Amino acid sequence: MKKLNLGNISAGLDTLKGLQEQNASVARNEQIKAELIDLAEKNSYAADDTEESIRDLADQIEELGLLNPLGVVEHHGRYTLFSGERRYKAITQHLHWETIPCRVFEGVSTGRAQLMLHIANGARDYSPARKLALYEEYHQLLEELKANGEFKGGIQKGIAELLNVSDRQVRTYRTISETLTASEKQAVQNGGMSFGEAQSIAASRTAISNAKTGKSGSTSAFAPEPAPAPVAQQEKPMTEYHPTTGKEVKTGSTSGFHEEAAVQESDENARAQLLEAAILSNRIWNCHELHFYYVKHMPTPQEACKDKLKPTYGHSSGALTIDNFDGFYTCTSSRFIMEPDTGPYITYTYAEVDAMIRKLYREKKLN
Numbered sequence: 001m002k003k004l005n006l007g008n009i010s011a012g013l014d015t016l017k018g019l020q021e022q023n024a025s026v027a028r029n030e031q032i033k034a035e036l037i038d039l040a041e042k043n044s045y046a047a048d049d050t051e052e053s054i055r056d057l058a059d060q061i062e063e064l065g066l067l068n069p070l071g072v073v074e075h076h077g078r079y080t081l082f083s084g085e086r087r088y089k090a091i092t093q094h095l096h097w098e099t100i101p102c103r104v105f106e107g108v109s110t111g112r113a114q115l116m117l118h119i120a121n122g123a124r125d126y127s128p129a130r131k132l133a134l135y136e137e138y139h140q141l142l143e144e145l146k147a148n149g150e151f152k153g154g155i156q157k158g159i160a161e162l163l164n165v166s167d168r169q170v171r172t173y174r175t176i177s178e179t180l181t182a183s184e185k186q187a188v189q190n191g192g193m194s195f196g197e198a199q200s201i202a203a204s205r206t207a208i209s210n211a212k213t214g215k216s217g218s219t220s221a222f223a224p225e226p227a228p229a230p231v232a233q234q235e236k237p238m239t240e241y242h243p244t245t246g247k248e249v250k251t252g253s254t255s256g257f258h259e260e261a262a263v264q265e266s267d268e269n270a271r272a273q274l275l276e277a278a279i280l281s282n283r284i285w286n287c288h289e290l291h292f293y294y295v296k297h298m299p300t301p302q303e304a305c306k307d308k309l310k311p312t313y314g315h316s317s318g319a320l321t322i323d324n325f326d327g328f329y330t331c332t333s334s335r336f337i338m339e340p341d342t343g344p345y346i347t348y349t350y351a352e353v354d355a356m357i358r359k360l361y362r363e364k365k366l367n
Contacts, residue, residue, distance in 0.1 A: 058094035135173035196339035291367040305350040
């Protein structure tokens with residue numbers, strides 16, 4: 001994952017109020033009374049915090065001290081957090097400090113303070129589904145900043161910097177955001193629809209729209225082939241997979257979406273090589289831990305799939321870049337899915353994953 005380049009973001013910011021306000025925005029270190037600090041009105045990142053994580057953080061702060069001050073913006077004698085909400089909760093809920101060390105900024109607009117909040121949380125590693133939601137937040141915020149004269153850079157370029165993704169991936173999020181309904185996007189967030197399924201639906205609808213408007217090409221990140229003729233819009237049926245090969249099973253549906261989203265697997269050797277590279281990347285499973293588990297427990301395939309390979313909470317995903325692949329992976333309760341930035345996604349059963357791990361162990365590649 002490439003490093004966040006804050007310079008490209010900052011280069012687009014312009015307060016248009018001259019040097020005096022720029023000087024007023026210089027931060028200072030100060031002990032601030034806890035009762036004067038307010039939480040940011042819009043902080044979707046706080047949804048990831050749990051009572052257990054806050055309690056654990058409080059224990060760490062009590063033992064080691066507050067290693068990084070909170071980031072706050074001063075406004076009329078009160079201070080709004082843009083960085084460190086979890087630290088603030090740990091201190092106020094469990095440690096009960098009267099004052100907290102803060103890095104205080106003045107002369108910062110509400111919109112720019114919100115941008116600072118996003119930048120402060122940009123280093124986290126988010127799932128593709130979470131990044132889709134953040135794409136919409138970032139897009140709305142940068143549009144508002146641009147309208148107010150506080151941002152003069154490109155909107156999509158700014159989003160790419162904030163999300164830590166490529167321009168192509170931003171186009172992917174934009175196409176999904178503009179094409180899926182609110183309920184469908186909520187299903188992606190809840191895990192009811194995989195990110196790969198969302199990509200397929202968006203690609204299908206883009207192709208249908210192009211066919212209706214007579215467009216011969218598309219600027220979508222999916223770059224789908226033009227549909228031969230408009231088809232009736234239907235809900236995308238649930239994809240079925242063969243229990244052994246993991247390939248999509250054709251059900252005979254006449255849905256236009258089903259035809260557009262059909263998974264066309266590459267030959268078996270290329271498919272196996274891709275799975276091997278994914279396992280050895282250490283991005284999805286830790287090879288050292290796999291080696292230790294298989295040697296110590298000597299599990300059956302069923303035991304390995306249940307205890308080690310399937311995600312603990314039924315779903316996990318993230319970005320993945322390896323040889324001949326750049327995109328996302330998703331682990332559901334029933335299959336492992338590789339979702340390239342372009343082209344059809346590839347599915348594996350956990351039995352296939354287990355068989356490949358055993359092969360790598362025999363070839364002494366696993367550890």
